[in-house]
Amino acid sequence: MGIDWKAYQTNGFFDELIDGQGGVRPHGRQLAQFFAGLSGDELKQARAVADLAIKEMGISFTVYDEGNTIDRAWPVDIIPRIIGKNEWQTVETGLKQRVEALNLFINDLYHEQKIIKDGVFPKDLLAKSVNFRPQCVGVNPPNNIWAHICGSDLVRDGDGTMYVLEDNLRVPSGVSYMLENRSVMKRVFPELFEQVPVLPVNDYPSQLFDMLSAMSPRPQDIPEVVVLTPGVFNSAYFEHCYLAQEMGCELVEGRDLVVEKDDCVYMKTITGLRRVDVIYRRIDDLFLDPEAFNPDSKLGVPGLMRAWAKGNVALVNAPGAGVADDKVVYAYVPEIIKYYLGEEAKIANVPTYKCLDKKERDYVIKNIDKLVVKPANESGGYGLLIGPKSTKKQQQETIAQIKADPRNWVAQPTLNLSTVPTLAESDPAGRHVDLRPFILSSGKDIQVTTGGLTRVAMVKGSLVVNSSQGGGSKDTWIVDEEAE
Template sequence: MKIDWKEYQTNGFFDELIDAKGNIRTHGKQLAQFFSSLSAEELVKARAVADLAIKEMGITFTVYNEGNMIDRAWPFDIIPRTIGKKEWQSVETGLKQRVEALNLFIDDLYHDQKIIKDGIFPKGLLEKSVNFRKQCVGINPPNKIWAHICGSDLVRDGNGTMYVLEDNLRVPSGVSYMLENRSVMKRVFPELFEEVSILPVDDYPSQLFDMLAAMSPRPDDKPEVVVLTPGVFNSAYFEHCYLAQEMGCELVEGRDLVVEKDDCVYMRTITGLQRVDVIYRRIDDLFLDPEAFLPESQLGVAGLMRAWSKGNVALVNAPGAGVADDKVVYAYVPEMIKYYLGEEAKIANVPTFKCLDPKECDHVIKNIDKLVVKPANESGGYGLLIGPKSTKQEQEACIAQIKADPRNWVAQPTLDLSTVPTFDDNQPDGRHVDLRPFILSSGKDTQVTTGGLTRVAMVKGSLVVNSSQGGGSKDTWIVDEEAK
């Protein structure tokens, strides 16, 4: 039995492939036509081929469960998500605007703090920030860029309007899965890439390397770029290996690097010490340098902050960038854009209630069964309360946490997240999604991935898309509707 898109149910949600009248959207017509031409047997076979490709390619992610680390095959759906090129161009412009303002904000906080003196951003919010690093005050990274790589999560509401849900500026992950999703799709449906004009994502590793190289303190020489990983037990270790390999860089751990008396960083090699210019670090701030942060850390490199502060090595993302990777700080990004750039935000935030404000906190507590409540600095869906799907006991526990530390909590309305067709029980069925594009910024040039990592709630009706919470993923196509 073949797919009949007329039988596809949007269930009252904004579906990104089929509109409310049952018509296929322009950017998805070729995709829908192709999938409706396949028999049920061909679709089942395609899914099996995708699963086999993921296994052969070793695409895994790590889940922490009751003290155990479990490697699982990457959950992947074979029906791509399509977005029109025209819409994407406006999204891209909005993301570039956002990352520019965020970098100006971070640099301001570590220098004059004008945004606080002018009453735009609360001083008390900064004082209680767990990600503000006093060790970074007064440091001037190249081109005043702190967040070189940003992963901003986007969602659509019931009207199809795109919003920024949150910004990830510390060590944003997931881009390797975006690239591998495309590789799997090319294996499973190579003919589709001949029929549909899909913008490429394959050039991301070269764009990433060029951005990293541009940060080198020795621009006239061929820079030595390395990827610093915490090691094999990190949940994103697959990505660390993948990106190092794709860029042709060394993958190193803290024990492979040393800071010498000249305050430069060197890599231990079989031929002796070799100077390192740029470190793409995938280690959290507090573990980077036992001299500057946690003395007991064995993951980082003693003296690394000293070398960075003297301009002898570039650290990407810069230590301290996480001060803007905070769900309470997120609520002020539209004000940042207006303050630093004199512009209105081109992509709006999801309306956000800040529990540090007594009136807003009271509203959250009274309406907790209707809201999504989030801790300021958790990730991966941890600590989240989805009000309409929570129990009275869970709500009361969350209220107690809010009252104990109001600064640490925000709440947002429960959006009717958009859906996309997902292959389930041999037929397409709508599932909720978000999208994480990746923005690269060197200060001289800013680039946005054409699409990003689409995360999909594999369980019908669920709003939780994180892989660690049972979500999956699918390839994201930016389609040129005008191409023939």
């Protein structure tokens, strides 16, 4: 027969499917029963069907390796990660609270900076922020929303507590893989979706389009929305194409757009120029507009910032939103929530040591072999030092970097990340996971995806889940326990 769950070892970690006594968690019983009923050959066949579906659907991502760009098939494990609806509703409420407060924070920083004047947020921290854009000071985006799309990474610790690990507010990626993971699973196990009450995720493209349309500066039934991509060599190009296609929008590069004398943005078409209302931009701030930022950029549109500042086009996410996408700013989010909303954070931060504080910096240096040390603005797992798995040489190199620029470093305890059964070998074994839900905010409404992108460390014992560094992914199922 198939998987013998009694033989599955949680190894002392909090497992999302199997509890500490070896029993199946209530919301996962139908799933576990289904996989227990599959033979070894059926499991092999299911994995082969998934691999074939990924190739047929062209689901890929790009890895940059020593100057080369390599396209790879998107890695999906066929045992989904499963979360109960009741727990998810609590998480959803916490994510909405977080994004609301962060938007108020960003808007405040580009206007009156009350949070600094009131002594809640350090002035020096903002002064040395690499993502604060002076070009955005005084600009009023529609509904004062700067981070329209946020991807907050969640992790679960050994005691089952869910934490926010970081917020991605600049150009968050990965949502297309969340949607494609579901498509793959429906191809592989269509009958399983008839047995388990899984909440849907496929309404995200329509929710995204509605949010983008709501940002239009011109009142009209169907605004002109485009997706601005850096081009085919970008690691997330698959996602740019996918979302544009799903929303029925044009996928454009900087050379396809022009800002005219009226400070409006137009798209070049075979029938002439067509005015653009909303740009879902997948280009970093510094390459958006060579007039305002990097003058050598060939990816952006000259005059784009001028058009945006005058309210003639909406940019999603807004330039400058990355000021809150900083691992040092992250450490202040509970205070930010309390300051703007008068509430305690509904989802906790991971305890974070700020190296700009001498006392905390000394603690980090003394205990570097026990901590996870992170640079403030890197992503994709780059620049990370995982203390317990690092060498003395790596620790000394990181200490030197901390001393050279303390503001750029934070540290956190090494969490016992939760695991999910994963078919890394012939039998399922626990592999560590995180979760990236996506939050859409228009100022009038905030929506959270039903689940998100679960990333899994495919290497035994590894805590690095990033696909660029050998990680994989899973479909994330939010299961309605009452319907079950």
